[in-house]
Amino acid sequence: MTAWYEKTAHEIRDALRQGETTAVEITQNFLDRIDAVDKQVGAYLQIWNESALEQAVQIDARLANGEDVGPLAGVPMSLKDLFCTLRGNTTCASRMLANFESPYNATAVQRLEDAGAIFLGKVNLDEFAMGSSTENSAFQKTRNPWNLNCVPGGSSGGSAASVAADCCTFSLSSDTGGSIRQPASLCGCVGLKPTYGRVSRKGQVAFASSLDQIGPMCKDVEDAALVLNVICGKDPLDATTADLPVPNFSKALTGDVKGLRIGLPKEYFTESLNPEMRALIEQAIDVLKGQGAEFMEVSLPHTDYAVAVYYIICTAEASANLARFDGVRYGFRHPDAKNIQELYVKSKSEGFGPEVQRRIMLGTYVLSSGYYDAYYLKAQKVRSLIKQDFDRAFEQCDVILTPTSPTQAFQFGAKTDPLEMYLSDIYTISTNLAALPGISLPCGLTKDKLPAGLQLIGKPFDEAAILRTAHCYEQNRGFDMGKAPIA
């Protein structure tokens, strides 16, 4: 019997269309795989066995009728539990929403369903997407399939682990400061954060509204393009989506990077970059050079400020976005509250974990009268400077190449100091601040047999360029990443 769970979305799509198998067989194959390995990995918070098979039955019936079943018909996938779904609960890995049922589907979820994708269930994350290791989930630990003693990264740790453990073909994720790309790097996946405004945020439970962006976590670049085609485009329900024509991203994967100008920001390749990571990145650069890409040094002078700017802006926005979780209308309501003041304080104190509380307090502080100018306003000004850095760099080059994460996957409990954890995203944060597209893809294994990732950053709305570059590297890197050693 074929191990369909090892296949990519495009392979499954083709097999189904050619009548090699059925959506039910494929779906059952994935459900069995989840049953076999997810106890070790802990990616899934909810497994939707029944509805997944019901979806598969319908796809098979429609295929038999010769209907147009959509570009992702019969492709089993997982959803980060941050997206509103009519099925199941929408928990954000928080006690606050442990039993919350959304009355509607997120736009991206609806588009996937309309494209025929099969939802296997919802996967773990750092509570409200706040974290870089998924250790902040209120519910469970998710382990890195490459080494079960290591974290999968975060906040989309469940997404990355479910893809790496072959417990889905791809996962719908979100990225606020690196939450798709960093776990993709740590788990050896392809993670794409599109340009801000490319994918509707409607129904993504907001963390930081000006930084959040939905994207796919996949097994290869072709799948990333395929999923982006489905979820992207103007949504009248999200005022910040761009009303721009959407190219067919699959057609951008020409394999041709001849004459492509790739910038290497000198601020990213400093002494602080782990030498082993640097070596793997340099090998990747050689592969692309071999394909005809031209490399040059560029400068992003305000890089050092990115982490500070990010943690001011994202916490400020989060402090307002999370204010609605107050126990009044839905979610956790503390049973002992005697008045409205107590209802707020007790519900929030018990409903939110420590990192979420820390960020709400930090965000409240930076917006407070007397501190606003020094923190929030200044951060916004520096954010503009960071954007300008990229604008200038992109006058010289088409794509920027950097490491994704400063380190390989680390062990549970290794980073107890929040500041140290915040530095996990130093290479990914600027992309969100500048609202640019970024992709992380595997570029080899370290001596510890853990994946390393490289990041490609594109001009606004030029996902095509980074996908094309990523695809060209993937096809020509000359080695196979192999599978995570889990069975």
Add this chain to the structure above:
Amino acid sequence: MEFEAVIGMEVHVELNSKSKVFCPCSTNFHAPANTNVCPVCLGMPGSLPVMNKDMVDKSVAVGLALNCTISRWSKMDRKNYFYPDLAKNYQISQYDLPLCYSGYMDVESDGHVRRVGITRAHMEEDTARNTHTIGNGESGVDFNRSGVPLLEIVTEPDIRSAQEAFDYLTQLKQILQYLNVSDCNMEEGSLRAEANISVRPKGSTPFGTKTEVKNVASFSGTMKAIDFEIKRQIQVIRDGGTIVQETRGWDADRGITFSQRMKESAHDYRYFPEPDLVPIVVDEAWELRIHEQQPELPNPRKHRFEADYGIPAYDAMVLTLTKSMADFFEATVAAGADAKKAANWIMGDLQALCSEAKRELGEEVLSPAHLAEMIRMIDAGEISGKIAKEVLAEMFASGKAPKTIVEEKGLVQISDSDALRESICQVLADNTPQVEQYKAGKERVIGFLVGQVMKATQGKANPQMVNELLKEELSKLS
């Protein structure tokens, strides 16, 4: 020492857009509780606001009517505070870049004109409504009103008396009604006024400490509350005390203001730009489109009525109180009626009929052409003024043409001198004492005799002719 009052007004107006400002829900918040709601106005996770363009249109219209500059580029902001009637625990409002700013309104008050500066008019969403009357010691929240479009209009501290404040509010309401942007119903909360009041020695420039008077249910109540507050502040200062900056409520029964909350300024709303919405860009073309749709406003229209129709200033003022009345007046004149006569009928009998029936004057109530026709019939002596009152009441009730009513009810005026002479002779025969008094030189008696003739003819006699014929007959007798 003589004191002067310094008053600034903040008015919240609920705009009458069909749907809420950030979601497609109906703005009818009188529907059963929590029926006009959706994930957006309930503040559900993942929901996003989408700006209702109609709100921007209406806000620009108000801004232009108040002589404001319209921001080419403005934005929405989040105003953060916790309260159960606030779905997201922040209100989407405008902070440092309001849509409309730097305007003014020339307020006519007691024979003078006070130019009141309009600091700003900004857009925001209304809150839900809390109720504490559902029993079991529980409170309920009705989110039907959550997200209803609200425009806040703030003046400079240019108002100097309670009367001026009242006149400002009245004239503002008049403008809003002319623009048809709000029903301006104070009892239902679609128009809410707050006054910031301080006093200072007359002739001095620095401001005194202000108090804010809130939650008054009517303009006249607001005027009384301001009046009270001015006198109270002066008394406190005269007694050697100091004014405390605070919010004060109005006790209408006792006619006093009372302290509600101290240190209003201690609120920290932590405003920051709303990242879920894009900037509001009102370009020249957009502003021009609204400008071209603006109706003639009450003040210029009043002056035009005086000039064009030669009616007294008082008449012009009354006729322009509402757009519907002014429109009706102009339609009546256009249909051929004499302006002054039309004004008299509209301001008198027609207004009385409308207020009795609690209806607003408009073409759907009565055809202006019919009113013009009725006035023509009076002029032609076809009906008397007295009969006309009856005809008008019937026109108002049934919408029939005056001619039809006169025919159906047999109300045609008797202008036949032979028929009238017959009635007159009968009256003279029946009232010899009065005839004798007339002959003795008491000419005022003629009024009584005219009345008797009108009575005998059931009011159908042409009073002009009765007068003439009576004199003729009386002279025959002497």
